[in-house]
Amino acid sequence: MQEGMRARPATGEACPALADDLLRGADAIAQFVFGDAGQRRKVYYYASEAKVKLPVFRMGNVICARKSRLLGWIEMQEGAQ
Numbered sequence: 001m002q003e004g005m006r007a008r009p010a011t012g013e014a015c016p017a018l019a020d021d022l023l024r025g026a027d028a029i030a031q032f033v034f035g036d037a038g039q040r041r042k043v044y045y046y047a048s049e050a051k052v053k054l055p056v057f058r059m060g061n062v063i064c065a066r067k068s069r070l071l072g073w074i075e076m077q078e079g080a081q
Helices: 026-034 037-048 067-079
Strands: 022-024 057-059 062-066
16 A cells, blocks of 8 residues: 555545544644644634634544644635635
C-alpha cells in the first residue's frame, strides 16, 4: 500500500489517510490556526464560548479538528465580512 493512502473505494479513487487531516490536541490546533502552540487557550475559547465556534470534536478528553474543516471554516468567516 502506498504511504498515506488507504484501500481504494469502489470508484477507484485514492483515499487520503484520515491521520493526515486530523489535528489532536489544542496545541496542534493552535499551531495550525494561529501559528503558535502557545495560543491553546484561544482554541478552547473559540471551541466553547465564542459567538462563532471552531469546528472541533472530542475523542475522549482530547479536543480534535480536521484541517480541511478548519480551512473551510476560515474561508466561511472571510466571506461573512
